[in-house]
Amino acid sequence: MTNTARYAKTAALSLAAAPVLSREAGESLVDQIVRSIQARIDDKLLRSGARMPSIRQFAETHRVSRFTVVEAYDRLVAQGFLESRRGSGFYVRERSPMMAAAGHAHAEEAPPQRIDVVWLVRNMFRQYPAHRTPGSGLLPNDWLDGELIANGLRAISRQNQSQLLQYGNPQGFLPLRQQLQLKLAELEIAATPDQIVTTSGITQALDIVARHFARPGDTIFVDDPAWFLMFGSFATLGANVIGIPRLPDGPDIAKLAELAALHKPKFYVINSVLHNPTSTSLSAAKAFQILKIAEQHDFTIVEDDIYCDLHPGSSVQPATRIASLDQLNRVIYLGGFSKTLAANLRVGFIATTEEMAKRLSDRKMLSTLTTSDIGERIVYKILSEGHYRKHVDRLRGKLDGVRDKMVKQLERVGLTIDISTPAGLFLWADTGRDTNVLTEKAMSEGILLAPGSLFSPSQLPSTRMRVNVASMGDMEVLRFLERELGRG
Amino acid sequence: MTNTARYAKTAALSLAAAPVLSREAGESLVDQIVRSIQARIDDKLLRSGARMPSIRQFAETHRVSRFTVVEAYDRLVAQGFLESRRGSGFYVRERSPMMAAAGHAHAEEAPPQRIDVVWLVRNMFRQYPAHRTPGSGLLPNDWLDGELIANGLRAISRQNQSQLLQYGNPQGFLPLRQQLQLKLAELEIAATPDQIVTTSGITQALDIVARHFARPGDTIFVDDPAWFLMFGSFATLGANVIGIPRLPDGPDIAKLAELAALHKPKFYVINSVLHNPTSTSLSAAKAFQILKIAEQHDFTIVEDDIYCDLHPGSSVQPATRIASLDQLNRVIYLGGFSKTLAANLRVGFIATTEEMAKRLSDRKMLSTLTTSDIGERIVYKILSEGHYRKHVDRLRGKLDGVRDKMVKQLERVGLTIDISTPAGLFLWADTGRDTNVLTEKAMSEGILLAPGSLFSPSQLPSTRMRVNVASMGDMEVLRFLERELGRG
Numbered sequence: 001m002t003n004t005a006r007y008a009k010t011a012a013l014s015l016a017a018a019p020v021l022s023r024e025a026g027e028s029l030v031d032q033i034v035r036s037i038q039a040r041i042d043d044k045l046l047r048s049g050a051r052m053p054s055i056r057q058f059a060e061t062h063r064v065s066r067f068t069v070v071e072a073y074d075r076l077v078a079q080g081f082l083e084s085r086r087g088s089g090f091y092v093r094e095r096s097p098m099m100a101a102a103g104h105a106h107a108e109e110a111p112p113q114r115i116d117v118v119w120l121v122r123n124m125f126r127q128y129p130a131h132r133t134p135g136s137g138l139l140p141n142d143w144l145d146g147e148l149i150a151n152g153l154r155a156i157s158r159q160n161q162s163q164l165l166q167y168g169n170p171q172g173f174l175p176l177r178q179q180l181q182l183k184l185a186e187l188e189i190a191a192t193p194d195q196i197v198t199t200s201g202i203t204q205a206l207d208i209v210a211r212h213f214a215r216p217g218d219t220i221f222v223d224d225p226a227w228f229l230m231f232g233s234f235a236t237l238g239a240n241v242i243g244i245p246r247l248p249d250g251p252d253i254a255k256l257a258e259l260a261a262l263h264k265p266k267f268y269v270i271n272s273v274l275h276n277p278t279s280t281s282l283s284a285a286k287a288f289q290i291l292k293i294a295e296q297h298d299f300t301i302v303e304d305d306i307y308c309d310l311h312p313g314s315s316v317q318p319a320t321r322i323a324s325l326d327q328l329n330r331v332i333y334l335g336g337f338s339k340t341l342a343a344n345l346r347v348g349f350i351a352t353t354e355e356m357a358k359r360l361s362d363r364k365m366l367s368t369l370t371t372s373d374i375g376e377r378i379v380y381k382i383l384s385e386g387h388y389r390k391h392v393d394r395l396r397g398k399l400d401g402v403r404d405k406m407v408k409q410l411e412r413v414g415l416t417i418d419i420s421t422p423a424g425l426f427l428w429a430d431t432g433r434d435t436n437v438l439t440e441k442a443m444s445e446g447i448l449l450a451p452g453s454l455f456s457p458s459q460l461p462s463t464r465m466r467v468n469v470a471s472m473g474d475m476e477v478l479r480f481l482e483r484e485l486g487r488g
Numbered sequence: 489m490t491n492t493a494r495y496a497k498t499a500a501l502s503l504a505a506a507p508v509l510s511r512e513a514g515e516s517l518v519d520q521i522v523r524s525i526q527a528r529i530d531d532k533l534l535r536s537g538a539r540m541p542s543i544r545q546f547a548e549t550h551r552v553s554r555f556t557v558v559e560a561y562d563r564l565v566a567q568g569f570l571e572s573r574r575g576s577g578f579y580v581r582e583r584s585p586m587m588a589a590a591g592h593a594h595a596e597e598a599p600p601q602r603i604d605v606v607w608l609v610r611n612m613f614r615q616y617p618a619h620r621t622p623g624s625g626l627l628p629n630d631w632l633d634g635e636l637i638a639n640g641l642r643a644i645s646r647q648n649q650s651q652l653l654q655y656g657n658p659q660g661f662l663p664l665r666q667q668l669q670l671k672l673a674e675l676e677i678a679a680t681p682d683q684i685v686t687t688s689g690i691t692q693a694l695d696i697v698a699r700h701f702a703r704p705g706d707t708i709f710v711d712d713p714a715w716f717l718m719f720g721s722f723a724t725l726g727a728n729v730i731g732i733p734r735l736p737d738g739p740d741i742a743k744l745a746e747l748a749a750l751h752k753p754k755f756y757v758i759n760s761v762l763h764n765p766t767s768t769s770l771s772a773a774k775a776f777q778i779l780k781i782a783e784q785h786d787f788t789i790v791e792d793d794i795y796c797d798l799h800p801g802s803s804v805q806p807a808t809r810i811a812s813l814d815q816l817n818r819v820i821y822l823g824g825f826s827k828t829l830a831a832n833l834r835v836g837f838i839a840t841t842e843e844m845a846k847r848l849s850d851r852k853m854l855s856t857l858t859t860s861d862i863g864e865r866i867v868y869k870i871l872s873e874g875h876y877r878k879h880v881d882r883l884r885g886k887l888d889g890v891r892d893k894m895v896k897q898l899e900r901v902g903l904t905i906d907i908s909t910p911a912g913l914f915l916w917a918d919t920g921r922d923t924n925v926l927t928e929k930a931m932s933e934g935i936l937l938a939p940g941s942l943f944s945p946s947q948l949p950s951t952r953m954r955v956n957v958a959s960m961g962d963m964e965v966l967r968f969l970e971r972e973l974g975r976g
Contacts, residue, residue, distance in 0.1 A: 074874030080670040138654060146649025153862075157641035161634025165830045166626060182568040200688065203857040211724065216704065233854040236699065342653045346860045366721040367855070369691040372834045374641075374862050386562030 029064055033072035041081050052090040133471045135450030140471055149342050152378030171361045172198025173376035179383045188324040191351040197361045198371050201348040202306050205334045206230050208363050213266045214239045221268035225455030227276045243457040250286035260297040267300040273319045274307035277455050277466035279424035281319035294330055301331045309340050309392040310424050317421050328352055337379050340392055345375035403469050414485035427467040435465040517552055521560035529569050540578040621959045623938030628959055637830050640866030659849045660686025661864035667871045676812040679839040685849045688859050689836040690794050693822045694718050696851050701754040702727045709756035713943030715764045731945040738774035748785040755788040761807045762795035765943050765954035767912035769807035782818055789819045797828050797880040798912050805909050816840055825867050828880055833863035891957050901966055902973035915955040923953040935965055
C-alpha cells in the first residue's frame with residue numbers, strides 16, 4: 001500500500017464515521033460539513049497530506065448535493081485546512097509553522113507604569129461587562145437601535161451595486177451632505193453641501209483640521225477638562241496643547257484672552273453644547289466674547305458639536321453655538337453620529353467655507369482617499385426617513401429618566417455632583433480621592449472608570465471622574481464606590 | 489376667512505387634486521405620497537405656512553393606512569418640506585435662505601494652470617463614461633462582483649446587531665486578521681493576527697507609516713515612476729521625496745545604493761509585484777540586494793503589494809516579495825482589496841512586527857479611532873468562504889484574455905508598448921508626445937488619461953502614459969489616439 005493510498009483510506013474511514021448530517025439543525029449543511037472536517041483535522045483524525053474523498057464520493061456517501069460539497073471544500077481551502085491539487089483532488093493541508101498562533105486568544109495587556117491616554121483608550125475597546133463601564137463615552141448597546149442599522153445595510157444591499165465598487169466622492173456622499181444642510185439650518189448655521197466634508201468620525205475631522213492648521217511648535221487651545229484623545233493626536237503633530245479652564249457657562253474668558261495674547265494659538269477646540277466631560281453648555285454672552293477674542297488674535301474656532309442631539313434645544317435650556325453667530329467664517333463646525341447611532345459606522349463631518357472644505361477634502365483624500373459610502377448611506381437613510389429625530393427624542397427622554405436617580409445613588413455613596421442644567425450623557429463627579437488610584441482598583445475588579453486626569457492636557461491627578469449616566473446603576477459598581485469612598 | 493384657514497383650504501384642495509395613489513406601481517405608497525407632496529411644494533401649489541390635512545384626514549381621503557401617512561409626513565419633516573407643530577399638526581415649512589443651493593448640481597471644476605496630482609485625483613472621482621477611462625486605476629464595475637458585496641451586507645445585517653453599535657477593535661476585526669495570516673502564509677510571509685493592523689485602504693496604511701517614520705526634512709524613497717497620491721501625502725509631512733529609477737526587474741540598484749548613502753532615507757516604498765504603472769515585478773536577486781542596502785543604511789522597506797492577487801504566482805512568472813526574504817523585520821508589508829473587490833469598502837492592512845503593529849495601531853486610533861467593521865466583515869466573509877480565490881482567478885483570466893488585443897490596438901494607433909512578462913492591470917505605453925498635452929485634449933472630449941508626469945516625483949513632462957488594460961477598447965478612445973498621434 002503506498003503512502004497516498006493509505007492516507008486516502010484514513011480520510012475515507014474517518015469521514016465515514018462522521019455523524020450523520022442533520023437537515024433539522026439550525027446550521028446549514030455546508031456549515032455542518034465544514035465544522036466536522038475542521039474538528040477531525042484539529043483532532044488529528046485527518047492527518048496532513050491525507051487525500052479527501054472526491055466531491056462525487058462525498059456527496060453520495062452523505063446524500064448531499066455536489067454543490068454543497070463544493071462549497072464546503074472551498075471554504076476549507078480558504079480557511080487553510082485543505083488544499084486543492086490541480087487534477088488530483090483535495091488534500092489535508094500541511095500546517096506550516098507560519099500558521100502558529102492563528103486564532104489564539106490574546107494575552108491581556110499589562111497595566112502601564114502610569115495611566116496614560118493611549119493605554120486607557122485601548123482599554124476602552126476591551127470587552128468589559130456592559131453594565132460595568134461607567135467610564136465609557138458611548139451609550140450602552142441596549143439604548144441604541146441596531147435594527148435601524150440592520151435595515152440600512154439591507155437597503156444598501158438592494159441598491160445599484162456598482163455604487164459600492166468604485167471610490168465614493170472624496171467630499172462625502174452628496175445626499176447625506178444635503179441632509180446635513182437641513183440639520184445645520186435648524187441650528188441656524190447656513191452651509192451648502194459644498195461646504196461639508198464627511199469624515200471617519202470626529203476623530204478624523206480633528207486630525208484633518210489639525211494637520212491643516214498646525215505645524216510643530218504651534219499652539220492649540222482646548223478646554224480643560226476636554227476629550228482626551230485629541231491631546232495625543234495633537235501631540236503627534238508636535239503641537240503645544242494648552243487648556244482653557246471650563247466654567248459652568250463656558251471657558252474662563254479672562255484666562256482665554258490672556259493666554260491668546262501670550263501664545264497666539266492656531267485654533268481653539270471647544271464643545272459649546274454638552275461639553276465632554278461636564279455636560280455644560282455655552283452661554284450666548286460667552287460665545288460672543290470668544291468670537292471677539294478669536295478675531296482679535298486671529299485664530300480659528302473648531303466647534304466640536306458631537307453631543308448636539310442629546311441637548312433638548314436652546315428653547316428648553318440655554319446653549320449657543322459659536323457657528324450660529326459667526327456663520328462658518330472663523331468657525332469650523334464638526335458633528336457626527338457615533339454617539340447617537342453607532343460608533344462603528346464612523347460617520348462624522350466638517351462644515352466650513354467652500355474654499356476650506358475643498359482644501360480639507362484634498363487633505364482627507366491624501367490620508368484615506370475617501371470614506372466608505374456604506375456608513376454615510378446608512379446615516380442618510382435614517383436621517384431622511386425621519387427615524388433619527390424620533391430616535392434622539394427617545395434617547396433624551398431616557399437620559400432624563402435615569403439622571404436624577406443616578407445622581408442620588410452616587411451622592412449616597414459619597415460623590416459630589418453639581419449640575420445646574422441637567423442634560424446629556426455625562427456627570428462630572430467629585431470623589432474626594434485621587435481617581436487614578438480609584439481607576440486602577442476598579443479595573444482589577446472589571447470596572448471601567450474614566451479618571452479626571454485623563455481629561456486635562458496637564459494630566460495631573462484629579463479627584464474628579466466622568467460618569468456615564470446611561471452605563472451606571474449596576475449594584476457592583478455602586479458597592480465598589482461605597483466601599484472605596486467610605487474608607488478613610 | 490383667517491390666513492391659516494385659507495392656507496389649510498389651499499393645502500386640502502391641491503392634495504385632493506393629487507393623482508390617485510397606485511398600488512401597482514413599483515414605488516411604495518409612502519414614496520408616492522412623499523414625491524407628490526414634494527412636487528406640489530416645489531411647484532408652489534402648496535405654499536409655505538400651509539397646514540397639511542391631519543393624518544386621519546389624509547388617510548381617509550386617499551384610502552391608505554394611517555401608518556403610511558405618518559411615515560410619509562415624517563420623511564417630509566426630515567427632508568425639510570414640512571414642520572410639525574406640537575398639538576397643532578403639520579405645516580409646509582418656510583424655505584429659509586439657509587436652504588439655498590441645497591441639492592443643486594455642482595459646477596464643473598475649471599482646469600488648473602498646470603496638471604497636478606490633486607487635481608487629477610479629484611478628476612478621477614468625477615463621473616466619466618465607464619468605457620472612456622483608460623487612465624483609471626480600478627477595474628471597471630462590470631468586471632467586479634457587486635453581488636459578493638451585497639451578500640456580505642445582507643449577512644452582516646442578520647448578525648448580532650450590537651456588534652455594529654460600538655467601536656470595533658482598533659487593530660481591526662480579528663477574524664479578518666486571522667484570515668490574512670493564511671493569505672500571507674501562502675506568500676511565505678509569517679505573520680500572526682497580532683502583527684496585522686487593518687487600515688482604510690493602502691492610502692491610510694502609507695499615511696500611518698509615513699507619520700510614524702518621517703519628520704519634516706526627512707527623505708523618503710519611492711520608485712520612479714510610482715503611484716502619485718503618495719507624493720502629495722508625503723509632501724504634506726514636509727518630507728523630501730526621491731525617486732529610484734525602475735527597471736524591468738526592479739529598481740536601479742547602483743542608483744539606489746548611491747542615493748541611500750547620500751540621503752539616508754527613512755524608508756523606501758516599493759511595489760515588488762506588478763509595479764504601478766509598469767506592471768513589472770521584482771527579481772529574487774534584486775530583492776536580496778535591496779534588503780542588503782537597506783540594512784547597510786538602516787532604512788525600512790515599505791512593500792506595497794496592492795496588486796498581489798492579479799499576479800499569476802511566482803511558479804508561473806518570476807516575482808519575489810522582499811517580505812518573504814526578510815520576514816517582516818525590516819520590511820513593513822501593505823495589502824488591500826480596493827483593486828480586486830471594491831474600492832468603496834476601504835479595506836487595507838499593514839503586516840509588521842508585533843511591537844510595531846501596536847504602535848501603528850495606536851497611531852491609527854489617534855487619527856481615525858477605528859476603521860469601520862462593516863467593510864472588514866464583508867472582506868472576511870468573501871475570503872473565508874472561498875469566493876475570493878475564484879474571483880481573482882477569473883479576473884486574471886479576463887485580463888489575460890484582453891491584454892494582447894489591447895496591445896495590438898494601441899500599437900496600431902501609434903503607441904509603443906514593451907512587456908516582457910505580461911500580467912496585471914496596466915500597460916506603460918509610450919506615445920512619443922507630451923502626455924500632459926494629450927491628457928488635456930482627451931479631457932475636453934470626455935476621456936480620462938493618466939499622463940506619465942503624474943507618476944514621477946519630479947513631475948516632469950513625459951511621453952509615457954498608464955493604460956488600464958480593462959478600461960480600454962472603446963472605439964472613441966482609439967479614434968482619439970489615432971487622430972492625435974497620427975498628426976505631425
